[in-house]
Every structure is written in C-alpha cells, then in structure tokens.
C-alpha cells in the first residue's frame with residue numbers, strides 16, 4: 001500500500017480475465033485500509049483487451065470499445081492483470097496508459113508464465129510464476145469457457161480439442 005503513494009488510486013482492471021482477481025484484490029486493499037490508520041480513496045475502472053484465439057496469442061490485439069482514459073492524468077494507477085503470458089497485452093496497455101500521463105503506474109499480476117519468447121514486460125507485484133501451460137478458471141478462459149471455475153487449472157488436450165474454434 002505504501003508504494004501506491006498517499007493519495008487516491010485508480011484500479012484499472014483488465015477484462016475479461018482480470019475481473020475475479022481485481023474483485024478479490026480490491027477487497028484485500030479495503031481490508032488493509034480498515035486495519036490501518038489511513039484510508040485510500042479508490043476508483044475502479046475497467047478496460048477490455050483481447051487477443052487470444054484457442055490457446056494462441058494473435059497479432060490482433062485490440063482495446064475493445066473506445067477508451068478515453070484522460071481522467072488518469074496525474075493519478076496513481078494500479079493495473080490489475082490476471083496473467084502475463086507473452087507480455088504483449090501488458091506492454092501495449094502500458095504504452096496506452098502512459099499517453100494519458102498518470103503520476104504513477106504499478107502493475108499487479110496474479111500469474112506470470114515462464115515462456116521462452118516473452119516481451120519481457122513484468123508486473124511490479126506477482127502472485128505466482130507458473131509453467132508454460134494454458135490455464136483456465138478464476139475468470140481465465142479458453143474460447144470464453146471455464147471462466148466460472150472457482151479454481152485455476154491446466155486445460156487438457158482433449159478439453160482444448162472439444163472447445164476449439
């Protein structure tokens with residue numbers, strides 16, 4: 001919490017995969033605030049990025065919906081991302097967010113995948129480093145399936161075949 005400075009923060013949740021982690025992280029920050037002497041006013045905002053088809057990152061990385069993030073100007077921003085795999089999404093998002101000139105940007109990533117060809121863009125705060133396998137659950141999907149699983153797990157090859165597009 002100290003890293004995030006002494007004035008209000010904007011939590012920027014990366015949809016769709018980040019919704020569950022963001023919700024739980026916001027609860028965690030609220031609990032820390034309650035147990036300390038300082039309350040940090042918090043705004044929560046959502047941004048949607050999409051690039052995956054089946055278990056592959058595509059070149060078609062889009063910010064879905066026109067996003068005017070000019071309110072980030074001068075703010076302390078905490079980007080919340082469920083997973084950093086190739087790192088392309090995070091890199092593109094950081095470039096985008098920086099154009100709005102926030103005061104501070106920090107990134108919390110629940111999972112960071114050990115991949116051979118990542119773009120070397122890492123979160124400031126990492127939950128877990130995981131092997132190079134495709135994981136689903138806890139809001140992470142395979143072609144939009146499995147976000148509703150309470151737990152994270154590796155999708156099997158037969159699961160991939162069954163839900164392949």
Ligand SMILES: O=P(O)(O)OC[C@H]1O[C@H](OP(=O)(O)OP(=O)(O)O)[C@H](O)[C@@H]1O
Nearest residue numbers: 015016017050051052085086087088089
């Ligand atoms: O590090 P990368 O290889 O770029 O992958 C990470 C991104 O991939 C997933 O998003 P996806 O494009 O699947 O959209 P979704 O969150 O709506 O499922 C995930 O939620 C991350 O945002």
Ligand code: HPA
Nearest residue numbers: 085133134135136140141
């Ligand atoms: O392993 C993953 N699972 C779900 N979505 C993802 N986006 C990048 N990597 C993954």
